Amino acid sequence: MTLQVEAAPPMLQKSGDQLRLSGHWTLAMHGRIKSVLAANPVPEGEVRLKEISALDTAGATLLAHWLGVDRLEQVLAAETELQPERRALLETLIRALKREAPPQAENVSPLVQALALLGEQTEQLARHFWQLSGFMGLVLQTLMGILFRPSRWRMTAWVNQVHQTGLDAVPIVALLTFLVGAVVAFLGATVLGEFGAEIYTVNLVAYSFLREFGVILASILLAGRTASAFTAQIGSMKANEELDALRTLGLNPIELLVIPRVLALLITLPLLTFVAVMSGFAGGAMVSLVALDIPLGQFLGIIADVPLKHYLVGLVKAPVFAFVVAVIGCMEGFKVSGSAASVGRHTTSSVVQSIFMVILLDAIAALFFMEMGW
Amino acid sequence: MSRETLIEVRGLCNRFGRNSVHENLDLDLYRGEILGVVGGSGTGKSVLLRSIVGLIRPSAGEVRLFGQNLLALSAGERSQLEQRMGVLFQGGALFSSLTVRENVALPLIEHAGLSRKDAEELAEVKLALSGLASHAGDLYPASLSGGMVKRASLARALAMDPDVVFLDEPTAGLDPIGAADFDQLLLTLRDALGLTVFMVTHDLDSLWTACDRIAVLSQKRVLVADTPERVSHHEDEWIQAYFNGPRGRAAYAAAGEN
Numbered sequence: 326m327t328l329q330v331e332a333a334p335p336m337l338q339k340s341g342d343q344l345r346l347s348g349h350w351t352l353a354m355h356g357r358i359k360s361v362l363a364a365n366p367v368p369e370g371e372v373r374l375k376e377i378s379a380l381d382t383a384g385a386t387l388l389a390h391w392l393g394v395d396r397l398e399q400v401l402a403a404e405t406e407l408q409p410e411r412r413a414l415l416e417t418l419i420r421a422l423k424r425e426a427p428p429q430a431e432n433v434s435p436l437v438q439a440l441a442l443l444g445e446q447t448e449q450l451a452r453h454f455w456q457l458s459g460f461m462g463l464v465l466q467t468l469m470g471i472l473f474r475p476s477r478w479r480m481t482a483w484v485n486q487v488h489q490t491g492l493d494a495v496p497i498v499a500l501l502t503f504l505v506g507a508v509v510a511f512l513g514a515t516v517l518g519e520f521g522a523e524i525y526t527v528n529l530v531a532y533s534f535l536r537e538f539g540v541i542l543a544s545i546l547l548a549g550r551t552a553s554a555f556t557a558q559i560g561s562m563k564a565n566e567e568l569d570a571l572r573t574l575g576l577n578p579i580e581l582l583v584i585p586r587v588l589a590l591l592i593t594l595p596l597l598t599f600v601a602v603m604s605g606f607a608g609g610a611m612v613s614l615v616a617l618d619i620p621l622g623q624f625l626g627i628i629a630d631v632p633l634k635h636y637l638v639g640l641v642k643a644p645v646f647a648f649v650v651a652v653i654g655c656m657e658g659f660k661v662s663g664s665a666a667s668v669g670r671h672t673t674s675s676v677v678q679s680i681f682m683v684i685l686l687d688a689i690a691a692l693f694f695m696e697m698g699w
Numbered sequence: 700m701s702r703e704t705l706i707e708v709r710g711l712c713n714r715f716g717r718n719s720v721h722e723n724l725d726l727d728l729y730r731g732e733i734l735g736v737v738g739g740s741g742t743g744k745s746v747l748l749r750s751i752v753g754l755i756r757p758s759a760g761e762v763r764l765f766g767q768n769l770l771a772l773s774a775g776e777r778s779q780l781e782q783r784m785g786v787l788f789q790g791g792a793l794f795s796s797l798t799v800r801e802n803v804a805l806p807l808i809e810h811a812g813l814s815r816k817d818a819e820e821l822a823e824v825k826l827a828l829s830g831l832a833s834h835a836g837d838l839y840p841a842s843l844s845g846g847m848v849k850r851a852s853l854a855r856a857l858a859m860d861p862d863v864v865f866l867d868e869p870t871a872g873l874d875p876i877g878a879a880d881f882d883q884l885l886l887t888l889r890d891a892l893g894l895t896v897f898m899v900t901h902d903l904d905s906l907w908t909a910c911d912r913i914a915v916l917s918q919k920r921v922l923v924a925d926t927p928e929r930v931s932h933h934e935d936e937w938i939q940a941y942f943n944g945p946r947g948r949a950a951y952a953a954a955g956e957n
Contacts, residue, residue, distance in 0.1 A: 351860070352807075352811050352859065352860055353811070355811060355812075355813055355817065356812075359817075381860040381892070382821070382824060382825065382828065382857075382860055382892065383811075383821055383860060386820070386821055386824045390820075410890065410891070410893055413887075413890045413891040414891040414892060416891070417828060417887055417888070417891040418824065418828070418891075421824060421827030421828045422824065422827060662841060663795075663841030663842070664795035664796075664839070664840065664841040665795055666795045666796040666841075667795075667841070
């Protein structure tokens with residue numbers, strides 16, 4: 326501070342049997358107080374405190390740690406001329422320090438810690454899958470409960486969710502798959518060109534997008550865009566006790582919040598998959614036209630010859646992925662506890678999990694369809 | 700008690716769009732006192748607190764802290780000045796990603812340049828001073844009760860040994876015993892640390908027990924700022940309803956018994 330005078334350093338002065346403390350014993354002097362105290366043994370004789378020119382909790386704490394609480398109490402009792410506010414500070418501090426000391430953490434070897442962590446996380450993963458199946462069951466049960474009672478259908482919420490998760494996602498899905506379509510076509514041109522089979526680039530784009538890329542790119546985008554939004558929306562409601570409020574009002578949060586979101590994704594993901602496939606074709610067609618000199622008519626002709634089953638193989642996965650992404654997003658929201666940090670943690674977790682589950686299920690499905698010869 | 704003025708508010712005006720909250724508001728805070736600020740809902744108590752600590756730039760007028768205008772200072776000088784005050788926000792505003800001890804240690808590490816170990820040791824002392832149990836330091840704010848949040852937040856406000864602390868409704872949401880404890884804690888700390896306290900409150904018991912002066916916000920300004928005894932005898936209608944209503948009389952009677 327500009328107005329403050331240069332502070333006097335903390336000092337210990339020995340005169341005979343007496344030790345006199347003087348100078349500033351404050352937070353700003355913390356380092357110097359520590360070095361002064363470290364250089365001096367705890368005194369046996371009398372300790373005088375009244376010449377200290379400034380004292381705050383930081384200085385008083387260091388003093389108390391150096392002398393020990395009991396010794397400080399004796400010193401304080403013997404010091405009759407101490408200013409009343411200093412005395413009050415030291416007495417308050419002594420009272421506070423006299424509580425039980427906080428328990429010290431045990432020292433455990435790193436190997437044991439690592440093993441414990443591994444066990445903990447494995448257990449967590451197992452518990453997590455258990456919870457996920459439980460939550461899926463709960464959602465399906467609630468869905469069955471309202472399926473044949475149209476009065477309980479929440480059309481407004483559902484339409485709103487379709488708008489947010491579907492319509493608003495069209496531009497990003499279309500752009501991304503267009504670019505991937507172009508990249509796949511370039512890849513095909515490079516590899517197949519060596520065999521003089523550039524024309525098969527069209528088949529490569531068609532098969533990959535119909536069977537895999539359309540649905541998986543749309544799902545991954547939805548996992549990043551929508552699962553995270555679900556978790557954050559429901560999670561912040563949970564943190565704000567809104568979910569508890571719903572329950573006390575006799576309303577079912579699953580029915581109110583989860584069902585419209587799940588049903589919305591069941592509609593939007595197949596539609597987005599269609600958008601993704603078309604847009605991927607467009608990317609492939611552009612590259613074919615510009616780089617491979619395959620005219621648009623020929624491109625479309627080859628596409629039209631691809632059997633319908635390949636499109637169905639891709640599309641049939643969409644509702645499954647949609648259900649998984651929506652349920653994971655909502656469930657992570659319900660698992661939020663209290664703080665904003667928890668909302669962030671669970672949002673991350675929901676994105677990672679839903680992308681993981683989408684790819685895992687896709688791999689299993691690919692295996693299944695191959696074995697079936699579809 | 701010397702009447703050194705720590706905070707001077709002169710001609711403060713705060714307007715939000717067409718809605719004006721303060722017009723020509725004057726207020727002084729003297730060293731070593733506990734000032735209670737009361738007023739009906741929407742009279743701008745929290746806005747006043749925020750203007751004083753520099754979170755809101757007033758539409759007109761001036762706030763001088765320790766003789767300096769916070770908003771006219773450079774960033775470095777402002778930070779220096781801000782270290783001389785501590786704020787307890789209404790909801791506690793503890794950083795939810797840090798433990799309670801880390802919350803208190805943060806300013807000590809950042810400003811006082813203490814090592815982590817020293818800072819946490821000192822933080823532990825502040826937590827003890829604020830009356831928190833010794834295991835509380837390891838907890839995250841989400842797992843604290845309302846009373847513990849207030850105490851932890853007070854400990855953080857006291858971390859840098861400030862001259863002034865600002866408290867925004869410190870006893871709101873506490874049970875009567877917890878609130879009474881908090882009043883006592885405040886008095887103890889004021890005497891021990893030489894604190895000056897600016898307290899926005901609705902708690903009539905706090906006003907009678909802890910406050911040296913009470914400032915009443917009404918009609919967009921400070922209607923009166925004086926000892927509780929004198930304020931309660933002011934002829935203004937709102938003040939009469941506030942202090943001589945059933946709750947006000949009960950709180951006065953309770954304070955008289957102590």
